[in-house]
Amino acid sequence: MSENEMGSERDDADAGADADVATGRVPCWRGRAVAFAPLDVDDAELMHGWRSDPVAAHEIGLWPRSLSALRERLERDRDDHDRDDFLVLLPDGTPIGHIALVDQDMVDGTAEVLLMMDPGYRGRSHGTDALDALTDFAFGELPMQRLQAVTHTTNTAALTVLARAGFVQEGIRRSACLHRGRRLDVAVLSLLRGEWEALARPRSWDA
Template sequence: MTTTAQEPDTEADLSDRPASVRGRGVVLTPLDVDDAELLQRWRSDPVAAHALGSWPRPLTALRERLERDIGSNGRDDFLILLPDGTPVGHTAVFNQDYGDATAELELVLAPEHRGRGLALDALNALTDLTFGELPLHRLQADTHATNDAALATLAAAGFAREGVRRSVCIHRGRRHDVAVLSLLRPEWEAQSRPKAWELPMPPETSG
C-alpha cells in the first residue's frame, strides 16, 4: 500500500459514476477499462512504483490486464473520487480466497491530495464494503517497512502489524523489507466509528 502517485494534468469530472460505497469525504466507484490511462499515470510515479513494486508497462498491456481483472471473481478495483467527481486515487481488494476467507488490499493516492485524511477515509470505506458485502474474515496489507505514511494510515484504520518480511523486494539495486499488517472481521466490527452505510448522505443540490 502507498499513498503517493502522479495525478494527471487535467482532472476528469467523473461525478456521474455510480458509487459502490461512500466515505466521509470520498466515493469509491468501480474501475473501468477506460480508466487505464489515468491509472498508468499514477502508477508510473517513481515513489508509487517503488512502494507498489511495479515494473513500467505499456498502456495497452495495462488495458488488457484491466479487461481480464474486471471479469475476475478474485479482484475488485475502485477509483477514489471526491464528491464532485475529481479522481484522487485507486484502491483494490485482490487475491480473494473464499475458502480461507482472506483477501489483500492496496491503495494509491495522488500526491497533491495527501495530508487531508483521504487515504484513511478511502481505506475505511473499502474495509466497510469488503466486510459488509463479502464473507471474508481477514484483510491483509503490505507496505515497505520504511513507508511511515502508509503504516500510520493502516494503523489508524485498525490494521495490526504482524511482522516484517525481510529483504523481500529489490528496487534500484537495493533490497527492502516489507511490513505485513492485517485487520480481522471481529476487530472491524468492534470499531466505534460509523460504518459507511451509517454516514449521512450528502445534501441534494437544488436545480
C-alpha cells in the same frame, strides 16, 4: 437537527447527484468523505499517470509499464472474480485514487487490500477514508474474516494510513523484494473481523 441543517443536507445530496451525472461516474459505495465507482478499462490512462509518479513508484515498488500493457492488464482483471477494483472519488466526482480487494477467498474469508492515491491528494486523510470504506465493504457486505496488506517497511505514509484504519503489523518478511538495487524488508499487516467490529467509528452506511 434544524430545518436549515436538513435543507443543507438535501443541497449536498443534490450536488453530489449532479456531480455523478456530470462526471459519468455512478458510485457503488460511499464512505465518510469519498465514494467508490467500479474501475473500467478506459481508466487506464488515469491509472498510468498515478503509477508513473516517481514517489509512488518508489514507495510501492512499481515499475511503470506502457499504457497499452496496463490497459491489457485491466482487461484481464475485469474477468477476475477474485478481485474488486474501484476508483476513489471525491464528492464532486473527481477521481483521486485506486483501491482494490484482491485474492479474495470466500471460503477462508481472506483478501488483500491495495491502495494508490493521486499524488496531488496525498496527506489529506483521503487514503484513510478510502481504506475505512473498503474495510466496511469487505466485512459488512462480504464474508471476510481477515484482510491483509503488505508494504515496504520504509513506506511510512502507507504504514500510517493502515494503522489509522485499524490494521496491525503482525510480522516482517525480511529481504523480501529487490527495489532500486537494494533488498528491502516488507511489513505484513492485517485487520480481523473482530477488530473491525471493535472500531469506534461510524460505518459507511451510517455516514
